[in-house]
Amino acid sequence: MPQTDVIIIGSGLAALTVAYHLRHKHVKIITKSSWSQSNSMLAQGGIAAAVANNDSWKNHFEDTIAAGCYHNNVKNVEYLVQEGPRELNEWIHRGVKFDCDTKGQLLLGKEGAHSHHRIIHAGGDATGKELTSFLYYQSKPYVQIVENEIAIDLIIEQNCCQGVNTKNNQGEINSYFASHVIIASGGCGAVYGQTSNTDVITGDGIAMAFRAGAELADMEFVQFHPTMLHINGKCVGLISEAVRGEGASLVTQNGEAFMYTIHHQGDLAPRDVVSRAIFDEMEKGNQVFLDISSINNFNSRFPTITALCKQYGINLASGKIPVAPGMHFLMGGIKTNENGETSIQHLFAVGEAACTGVHGANRLASNSLLEGLVFGKRIANYISSISAEVPQSRTTKNKAKQVNEKPKLPTKKQIQEIMTTYVGIQRSNTGLQLAIKWFEKYRDQISFQNINVKTFTINEIEVINMLTIGWIIATSAFERTESRGGHYRIDYPERNDQNWQRKQVMITKSEMFVGA
Incomplete structure (x- = not known):
């Protein structure tokens, strides 16, 4: 039976970050489609980090906690925002090219609920694609990547994870064993009809961990992105929050702006606030648009969004993009400690599949890629520091309930x-x-x-x-x-009170x- 040091389930930024930092070990990545089909590849906005002279990690911390409605794990948030600038500088030194001005200084954007310009981006609005691709090609020589196999169940003996069972597109079952298994399979966007997620994100890793007995937390906290391109009643793609950061505003079909009557940060209020405001307008029978007429360099600043709009016949010269909220991010997931350990021995989780508590009840914009980089490295370092003792049992015995007759499932x-x-x-x-x-x-x-x-x-x-x-x-x-x-x-x-005792x-x- 195949044996390796570390199995990583998923191929997004968090998965590839762990793989990169464990390249001295025998690592196997298993992904249900191709490596390039992940939410990380779709991330437009950028990475939040307090790198500007007028900014600080404390400012970033306060913004993250406030956006998270004081439900955050404070220690993990401190680690995230303190390590963020150092982590980004390391990737710049490794060769990642972020967008800079003519003097070579990083261009910093602003997004919802941020008090400062601190969003670093690449390729205009293709940050996730640029960074994830870079990590993939850096890790590829050292990692075995198994594509088009879905992880279906964890192999557990006495609350210890020993590996994973998979099924490939030909219907064949494979069993892989490892000293450590890391779930980095993303969230569950496809559970909702309108979502910014790729359609392969069906919550597999979280559901699989649940079946194995792992503890989950904060699953009720679901973030809806306020601005998805809305065509004929369907959300068809993401319109980054960075567009509002550059000066776009939300208006009705009559040109009426409405956000400043709801929140003091107006169009850059936290995502949950903006999503509900748009939802309320649509419930009244109004259409909602992003007014981009004030952004002179829209096509060059947002090439990905420009291409998406052209694909669906939106005339950007009109200055209006039809938008609606769609499921974007799950703040909850498989409960972990600061090192990514779950309630099952030798089983870890990272990225959106994990619940580290850094996002609280509502994720601050552009903190997700940062989380993948910072906690991906932390998990890798922790695994490198602990014993690689391989669990002794090698059974594929499945104690789960057998289904004699397949039930009729919904669509x-x-x-x-x-x-x-x-x-x-x-x-x-x-x-x-x-x-x-x-x-x-x-x-x-x-x-x-x-x-x-x-x-x-x-x-x-x-x-x-x-x-x-x-x-x-x-x-x-x-x-x-x-x-x-x-x-x-x-x-x-x-409730958004600061003195509230966190309950999960x-x-x-x-x-x-x-x-x-």
Whole structure:
């Protein structure tokens, strides 16, 4: 049976960062599609870091905590913002080319809820693609990459992760063993119909960890990006927050601006605030547009967005881009400590699949790529420092529930409709109960916690994962009886108080509880 030092599930920025820093070990990356299909490749805005002379890590810290509605893990946020500038300087020295002015100074943008210009970007609005590609080619000579295989279940013995079972496009099952397994599979954007995520992000890593017994946390906190290109009732691509940072404003079809009547930061308010404001306007029957008429160099500053708009026939000369909110980022995930360790021995998580607590209840713009770089390196350094003792047991015995007759599963579209209708930007007690009841029809048939997915097709496995994640988000949202950040209950007041004691809704197997 194949044996390696480290298996990484996923191929985005966080995964490649870990692989780069572990290139002295035998590392295998397993990804369900091609390495280039990740949310990291789609990231437009940039990377937040306090590198300007008039900025400081303390400013960045305060912005992150405020945007996160004081639900953040304070120590992890401090580590993120303190290490950020050093980490970026190291990648610049390695050869990453960020956008600079004619004097060679970094061009710094501004995005929602930031008090300073601190967003470093590359390729105008292609930061994720530029950085992820650079990391891929730097890591490729040292790492074995297995593409087009979906990780379906972790191999667990006595609460110790020994490897992973996968299924390839030919339906073949493979088992891989390693001293350490790292889940870096991203979030769960495809659980919602309108999303900025690539369609392969169906929550597989998080659902798989849940089946294995790993503890999850903060799953109710879902961030909707305020401005996605909205064509014929469908969100078709991301319009970076950096566009508003360059001076664009949100207006209705009548040209009426509305954000400054809602929040003192106006169009650059935190994402949860802006998304709800746009949602409210659309509920009134209004259309919402980004007015870009004040940005003189739009085509050169935002080439990716320009190409996207042209693809869908948007005349940028009109100065208006139709927008609507779409699911963008999951603040929760597999609960980890500062070194990426989960509640299962030898199992780690990093990136959007992990819940480190740095994002709190609402992620500050452009902190996600930073998290991937900083915590990816931290996990790699930690793994390098600990014993590489290989678990002794080598069994592929599967104790999960066998399904004698395949149940009739819903379609992905049906799951997306339930999540968008009842577990979206605005939530209520009644709506959440309806969603939970719908999900539990399937949970009772197939058991989200304890099912052998090997006999299912890849599409069916994705549906089971989406059902699992949908049920967890809905149930966690029902348990949190307040509004905070990306979790907005119309039947409970909003809380952003600084003196509030952080409480997490955590879930493992069929148990759900609230902890500090």
